[in-house]
Amino acid sequence: MSAGAAPGGAAWRTASICAAExxxxxGVKNAVSTVKYKISAGRPWFPYAIVExxxxxxxxxxxxxxxxxxxxxxxxQLWVTPYESWSTAGVLVFVLVLTALKEGVEDLRRLRSDxxxxxxxxxxxxxxxxxxxxxxxxxxxxxxxxDRQALPADAVLLTSSAPxxxxxxxxxxxxxxxxxxxxEPPAEVAHALGANEDARVVGTVSFEPPSRHIHTFxxxxxxxxxxxxxxxxxxxxxxxxxxxxxSVLRNVDFALAVVVYTGSxxxxxxxxxxxxxxxSLVERTINASLGAIMVPYLAFTTVSAxxxxxxxxxxxxxxxxxxxxxxxxxxxxxxxxxxxxxCFLIPISLYVTIELVNLLQAYLIAQDALMYDKASDTPAxxxxxxxxxxxxxxxxxx
Numbered sequence: 001m002s003a004g005a006a007p008g009g010a011a012w013r014t015a016s017i018c019a020a021e022x023x024x025x026x027g028v029k030n031a032v033s034t035v036k037y038k039i040s041a042g043r044p045w046f047p048y049a050i051v052e053x054x055x056x057x058x059x060x061x062x063x064x065x066x067x068x069x070x071x072x073x074x075x076x077q078l079w080v081t082p083y084e085s086w087s088t089a090g091v092l093v094f095v096l097v098l099t100a101l102k103e104g105v106e107d108l109r110r111l112r113s114d115x116x117x118x119x120x121x122x123x124x125x126x127x128x129x130x131x132x133x134x135x136x137x138x139x140x141x142x143x144x145x146x147d148r149q150a151l152p153a154d155a156v157l158l159t160s161s162a163p164x165x166x167x168x169x170x171x172x173x174x175x176x177x178x179x180x181x182x183x184e185p186p187a188e189v190a191h192a193l194g195a196n197e198d199a200r201v202v203g204t205v206s207f208e209p210p211s212r213h214i215h216t217f218x219x220x221x222x223x224x225x226x227x228x229x230x231x232x233x234x235x236x237x238x239x240x241x242x243x244x245x246x247s248v249l250r251n252v253d254f255a256l257a258v259v260v261y262t263g264s265x266x267x268x269x270x271x272x273x274x275x276x277x278x279x280s281l282v283e284r285t286i287n288a289s290l291g292a293i294m295v296p297y298l299a300f301t302t303v304s305a306x307x308x309x310x311x312x313x314x315x316x317x318x319x320x321x322x323x324x325x326x327x328x329x330x331x332x333x334x335x336x337x338x339x340x341x342x343c344f345l346i347p348i349s350l351y352v353t354i355e356l357v358n359l360l361q362a363y364l365i366a367q368d369a370l371m372y373d374k375a376s377d378t379p380a381x382x383x384x385x386x387x388x389x390x391x392x393x394x395x396x397x398x
Contacts, residue, residue: 012219014206015140017258018127027139030153030262031118032269035110036103045107049100056283057290058346062092065343068336077327079336083343091348099355106384122152129198140205141259144197145249154266155243155257156205156219157185158193165190167255169247174214174268180250183243186235192223197254205258207237210265217242219260244268280388282354290346297345304342305335361388 016022037045053059066089072081118135125142126132134152137143143155151169159165164187168180193199207219219237243249243257245266263269309330362382365371371380382388 012206012208013139014204015260017140017201017203017205018125018142019140020127023126023140024138027261028263028265029135030137030259031114031135032263032266033111033114034272035114036107045104046100049103050096052103053096053099055287056351057287058348058351059092059096061290061346062088062343062348065340066092068340072336072340079328079333082337082341088343088348091352095348095351095355098352102355102359102385109381110383120150120152122149135263137259137262139259139262142201143257143259145243145255145257147249147251147253150248151243151245151257153245153259153263154261154268155259156207156221156237157183157241157243158201158256158258159185159190159195159199160255161195161253162251165193165195166252167243167249168251169243170250171244171247173246173248174244181247182240184240186221186237186241188235189221189223193256197256199256201256201258205237205260207260210261210267210270212267212270214244214267214271215239221258286350286354293346297342300342300345301335301338304338305331308334308338358385358388361385 013026015026037043037048054063066085068079069081069083069085069088072079073085118133120134121131122134122137123144123146124130124132124137125144126136126138127142129144137153142158143152145151150173157165157167160167162168165185167183169183170178171181172178193201202224203222205219205221208217217237217239220234221237222234242260243255245261245268249255261267362385365380365382365388368380372378
């Protein structure tokens with residue numbers, strides 16, 4: 001339903017206020033999701049979590065080494081492997097599965113957090129007055145927010161218990177600013193409705209399509225004179241009347257607002273990025289260090305293969321009981337053998353230790369009584385255990 005056009009040419013939306021017959025015809029559901037792994041988005045948990053682990057150079061390296069060992073076992077005429085393939089492949093699989101399980105547990109926590117937020121109750125008129133879950137709100141519903149309650153969706157302020165219907169909101173969760181922001185409804189609307197959360201509201205609200213710009217908003221509201229009081233035919237709306245999802249109402253008993261953007265179309269949700277795959281500074285440093293280790297490692301391998309391929313004495317222990325001659329040049333065959341032989345210069349147990357330390361640090365953070373906020377009953381939560389080292393490095397830097 002269009003009621004004009006936005007500056008960019010996109011059609012505006014129009015929603016009936018608190019009208020049961022048109023409820024849900026505009027916008028999307030008010031549920032939000034911050035989970036990382038979604039089948040609908042082409043990111044199933046286990047395969048995607050496994051593939052992600054190959055951002056680590058050591059995992060790629062040990063995958064190559066395991067493949068060379070397996071080929072050496074199955075085709076000894078190519079090269080001889082001094083180790084059984086399971087000795088590295090088994091540890092690699094353990095590391096990959098352990099990390100994938102850790103990622104799955106962290107994503108499950110995000111899912112539970114999303115469900116808790118989406119299931120939060122708020123007083124609303126849909127048009128029946130009563131408490132509804134955030135995820136059940138729709139564009140055009142009226143929400144009645146109390147002092148120190150968070151806004152469940154982007155909504156246009158209509159009136160409040162304060163003089164002139166103004167409201168104050170805390171946007172620290174959105175932009176980090178601790179000073180309260182003043183929000184004002186159209187004066188005519190506030191006068192028509194009065195300081196009454198049960199005021200009868202009949203009309204429509206028109207507004208621009210969803211955008212990620214939190215400081216801009218354009219719209220218009222039309223109140224039917226059959227509602228509470230009377231108002232001009234159409235009144236403009238701006239960002240000064242918009243209450244953003246996640247902001248907290250302060251210093252007023254209640255605020256009455258009409259929902260305009262819900263769920264993934266709210267400005268905060270549009271500014272949030274998909275949950276990224278994060279690597280700590282420690283992991284990036286390890287990647288760089290392993291890259292540096294490869295230089296002497298390849299040098300040792302090359303020198304060893306060159307010496308062994310030109311030696312006049314026999315080396316039967318390299319044949320592992322097989323007398324089959326290699327179909328490859330001696331230098332190439334011996335180079336692969338020594339490449340496998342020196343593979344433990346890069347310890348795969350390093351990542352096992354790192355993952356266990358990450359889990360322990362995340363657990364200690366969650367259990368730390370000094371990081372628990374009694375006022376809001378909120379403990380510290382490590383949403384990504386990979387970044388626990390970043391906290392430690394930041395404290396050292398300070």
